[in-house]
Amino acid sequence: MEQVDALIVGGGPAGAACAWKLGQHRADFLLLDKAVFPRFKPCAGWITPQVLKDLELNPATYPHSLTHFTRFEVFIKNFHFKPRTNQYAIRRFEFDNWILQRSKSRMVNHAVKKIRFEDNRYIVDDVFSAKYIIGAGGTHCPVNRTFFGNDPERKSGPLIVAQEEEFIYDYSDARCYLWFLQNGLPGYAWYVPKANGYVNVGVGGSEAGLKARGDILRRHWMLLEEKLDEMGLVRGHAYQPVGHSYHLRGKAPVLRRGNAFIVGDAAGLATVDMGEGISPAIQSGLRAAEAILSGVEYSVRSIPKYSFPSILGLR
Numbered sequence: 001m002e003q004v005d006a007l008i009v010g011g012g013p014a015g016a017a018c019a020w021k022l023g024q025h026r027a028d029f030l031l032l033d034k035a036v037f038p039r040f041k042p043c044a045g046w047i048t049p050q051v052l053k054d055l056e057l058n059p060a061t062y063p064h065s066l067t068h069f070t071r072f073e074v075f076i077k078n079f080h081f082k083p084r085t086n087q088y089a090i091r092r093f094e095f096d097n098w099i100l101q102r103s104k105s106r107m108v109n110h111a112v113k114k115i116r117f118e119d120n121r122y123i124v125d126d127v128f129s130a131k132y133i134i135g136a137g138g139t140h141c142p143v144n145r146t147f148f149g150n151d152p153e154r155k156s157g158p159l160i161v162a163q164e165e166e167f168i169y170d171y172s173d174a175r176c177y178l179w180f181l182q183n184g185l186p187g188y189a190w191y192v193p194k195a196n197g198y199v200n201v202g203v204g205g206s207e208a209g210l211k212a213r214g215d216i217l218r219r220h221w222m223l224l225e226e227k228l229d230e231m232g233l234v235r236g237h238a239y240q241p242v243g244h245s246y247h248l249r250g251k252a253p254v255l256r257r258g259n260a261f262i263v264g265d266a267a268g269l270a271t272v273d274m275g276e277g278i279s280p281a282i283q284s285g286l287r288a289a290e291a292i293l294s295g296v297e298y299s300v301r302s303i304p305k306y307s308f309p310s311i312l313g314l315r
């Protein structure tokens, strides 16, 4: 059995940020991911300046696609406004791999199935053993399922179902569009043009909200295709959207149990208003690493629950 001090399950932004911090302090850790990187991840890839700050990412030297938006086209029902902003967009395929590579982590391609706690160590699939385990496996994280699933105090935030597609397109409109609450969607749709000729379009909304209306996300995807065509944003594209789901921030008082931690989507930390999860994933990953390295309390209380203040430049 391979023995290390810490095992990180999942190499998305939460796991990679944790690995980056542990690596800076020469900790003895191993990162496991079921995917081979660079891997595809359904996501609009919109990031805040806070992400750049937390990762010490300099836009001038970042080697991949990075788009800077200073204004948004926002539609809330029929109301249209153009707030100033200071936000960025990356491609997850490139960005996640870049954080991981930079962390110089030792990584093993392994789909974690069973974890048990025995003699003060976490044993993963009878293959890996560690004193600490960090659950960064996203919505269906096995660390969360095994050690945090039965918390009676826990109230997960709404489950968001989303469909999106990122593709090469010779776009002529470089503005970023957000459509909120259109046609009864309890969520929003987006058009995000990116560097190097990519466009990301998608719809996302509360699963419970859709169900209560007898509605389905697919209908809103079809309406988005029509809107993109009508507005001349995307025409003549044969769409192949993919779906994914994740929880918005709810009430999860316990995010550390013994030496087991959950971070990012595994802990359900995406913002309540916009479902922005990359920044909370990175911040929680860094905090879990700090807790392991220096014994400080692991807490996500000060990680913002809302995105609007940042989008509108108020934070």
Ligand SMILES: Cc1cc2nc3c(=O)[nH]c(=O)nc-3n(C[C@H](O)[C@H](O)[C@H](O)COP(=O)(O)OP(=O)(O)OC[C@H]3O[C@@H](n4cnc5c(N)ncnc54)[C@H](O)[C@@H]3O)c2cc1C
Pocket: 009, 010, 011, 012, 013, 014, 015, 032, 033, 034, 035, 039, 041, 042, 043, 044, 045, 046, 047, 110, 111, 112, 113, 136, 137, 138, 139, 140, 141, 142, 162, 163, 164, 202, 204, 243, 244, 245, 246, 263, 264, 265, 266, 270, 275, 276, 277, 278, 279, 281
């Ligand atoms: C359509 C869509 C659009 C989005 N747009 C945005 C956006 O624009 N901006 C934003 O901030 N957020 C956005 N989000 C949310 C964001 O994608 C997530 O909050 C973020 O990816 C969370 O990062 P994470 O590291 O916690 O999890 P993930 O990125 O999901 O990474 C988890 C990793 O764990 C691995 N894993 C899972 N299970 C196992 C296992 N059993 N064994 C080993 N490895 C495992 C996976 O392969 C994966 O690499 C969007 C989400 C969706 C669905």
